[in-house]
Amino acid sequence: MQILLIDPPFKRFTGFIHRYYPLELAYIAATLKLHGFSEVAIFDADVINRGDDIDFSDEYQRLSMYMSGLNDKNHPAWGEMKAVLDKYKPAVACISASVTRFGSVMKTAELIKEYYPDCVVVVEGQYPTLRPDDPFKDKNIDMVIRGQSETTFLRLVCSLRDRLELSDIPRLSYRQNGEIIHNPDTATPEDINVLPAREALINIDSYTGEDMGMMVTSRGCPFRCAFCALVWNGRLSNQSIVQHRNIDSVIEEIRFVRDKFNTTQFIFYDNSFGVSKERTVELCERIIKEGLNINWSCATRVNLIDEKALKLMKLAGCNLIKIGIESGSERVLGIIQKGISIDLIQRAANKLNKSGIFWGAYFMMGLPIETEEDMKATYTLMKRINPPHAGIFLYTPYPSTRLFEMGVEAGVYCENIEINQFLTRHPRDYFLVDPHRRTNNIEPERFQQISHELLSKFYWHNVRFGSIVRQFLSRRRMYLRNGKMLWSDIAKGIRWITKRV
Numbered sequence: 001m002q003i004l005l006i007d008p009p010f011k012r013f014t015g016f017i018h019r020y021y022p023l024e025l026a027y028i029a030a031t032l033k034l035h036g037f038s039e040v041a042i043f044d045a046d047v048i049n050r051g052d053d054i055d056f057s058d059e060y061q062r063l064s065m066y067m068s069g070l071n072d073k074n075h076p077a078w079g080e081m082k083a084v085l086d087k088y089k090p091a092v093a094c095i096s097a098s099v100t101r102f103g104s105v106m107k108t109a110e111l112i113k114e115y116y117p118d119c120v121v122v123v124e125g126q127y128p129t130l131r132p133d134d135p136f137k138d139k140n141i142d143m144v145i146r147g148q149s150e151t152t153f154l155r156l157v158c159s160l161r162d163r164l165e166l167s168d169i170p171r172l173s174y175r176q177n178g179e180i181i182h183n184p185d186t187a188t189p190e191d192i193n194v195l196p197a198r199e200a201l202i203n204i205d206s207y208t209g210e211d212m213g214m215m216v217t218s219r220g221c222p223f224r225c226a227f228c229a230l231v232w233n234g235r236l237s238n239q240s241i242v243q244h245r246n247i248d249s250v251i252e253e254i255r256f257v258r259d260k261f262n263t264t265q266f267i268f269y270d271n272s273f274g275v276s277k278e279r280t281v282e283l284c285e286r287i288i289k290e291g292l293n294i295n296w297s298c299a300t301r302v303n304l305i306d307e308k309a310l311k312l313m314k315l316a317g318c319n320l321i322k323i324g325i326e327s328g329s330e331r332v333l334g335i336i337q338k339g340i341s342i343d344l345i346q347r348a349a350n351k352l353n354k355s356g357i358f359w360g361a362y363f364m365m366g367l368p369i370e371t372e373e374d375m376k377a378t379y380t381l382m383k384r385i386n387p388p389h390a391g392i393f394l395y396t397p398y399p400s401t402r403l404f405e406m407g408v409e410a411g412v413y414c415e416n417i418e419i420n421q422f423l424t425r426h427p428r429d430y431f432l433v434d435p436h437r438r439t440n441n442i443e444p445e446r447f448q449q450i451s452h453e454l455l456s457k458f459y460w461h462n463v464r465f466g467s468i469v470r471q472f473l474s475r476r477r478m479y480l481r482n483g484k485m486l487w488s489d490i491a492k493g494i495r496w497i498t499k500r501v
Helices: 023-034 064-070 076-088 102-115 126-130 150-162 247-261 277-289 307-315 330-335 342-355 372-385 402-409 444-462 465-474 476-481 483-500
Strands: 003-007 040-044 092-096 120-124 143-145 172-176 179-182 265-268 295-300 318-326 359-365 389-394
Touching: 003 023, 003 076, 023 040, 023 092, 023 150, 040 076, 064 102, 076 102, 092 102, 092 150, 102 120, 120 126, 120 150, 143 150, 150 172, 247 277, 277 307, 307 318, 307 342, 318 342, 342 359, 342 372, 359 372, 372 389, 372 444, 389 444, 465 476
Parallel strands: 003 040, 003 092, 092 120, 120 143, 265 295, 295 318, 318 359, 359 389
Antiparallel strands: 143 172, 172 179
């Protein structure tokens, strides 16, 4: 049975940089291979002819290019997809589906069914977990997996192979006699100590060593942010339960990837790294003891920043910490249930600035409850805490989250949209009643003006000479081992700066 796991095209339609391999699909592939399914391949449609633009300040405008590529049958991405389908002739295809990429999922499913109508098309990931009924509005989608996918997909392909009933497969949704059946969820967690099957990637030579360094040391998040798709739907899929990997398994994967792909820069892609201080200390001590000689990055929260842990993290090779702050408004932080305060943010920033580790602070704008004063407060806080790098992004509404419900109550978001709007609307505008209005508290023209000002101010904050030098120095270990990455980063940096000057 030939199984094809697909990460559909998205960034390549815009020219933005595409980094890392599809980790979730690699876990699915590993689980299948461990149970005897040898004919498994992963197609990452963004990795071929990928862009290298790292300036996301005009992301909204550039994403308009996505709609053009998505609906252009002659775009190379769809020709490449067809070539892969013809080579592997899958009996089962599993497509990874986020909210913003769902148009790509629909076009991929359409292409599969056009040429291989008997192929079973399954979608998994963020959007089908949030809204398991919605994918079935597309006739080309046969089944949906809700929540973590490895065990459910394994049981599904076993049942298809052996012609067994589907009713006892947890977290599976499917059509039966004109009805949509949602099998119950399960409390059984996945085995995250399995090493992702990077070798199943079709275009493995298109990735750099750094791309292959994405891995997790834990899964899940115990916090309750009102905007987060993972946590709020976690009440259905157990993704709010934190699973820690066995540290021996983490060390084994680091060593394997370092030696096989010449990787010196890793990213620990945990939902909230450092939930357990004791475990963070233990992991860092093992990395030091084993003499792995790597660098790594992680994402965490200000309330998890600890001075002792920071010192060990730096010694263990941590050279980048990403912090989700979201807003500089105490009022907004309370409404979105972030669980932090401005005072806590400032204290954590002081520790980070003192640590010597390069770090970035990340914010959102365009929340349905946001005011002009809130947006201004975000910039004020960013300048006060003075991170080496700062990012601000347009908020994307995620259905089934509490913040989405607030937007519906305010009349800013639609509870539902027609399925064809995923093919005709800008991906940041899904579920908006009026694509030009993101909050009732700011007129669209004024919001556009403020958002452009913020993007410009954040950009100029990031191109300060000291910040650029610190960022390059933080990656020097990788550059010493792989000179190509140095010249690649220099080229990207020059393009980023000259584009705006």
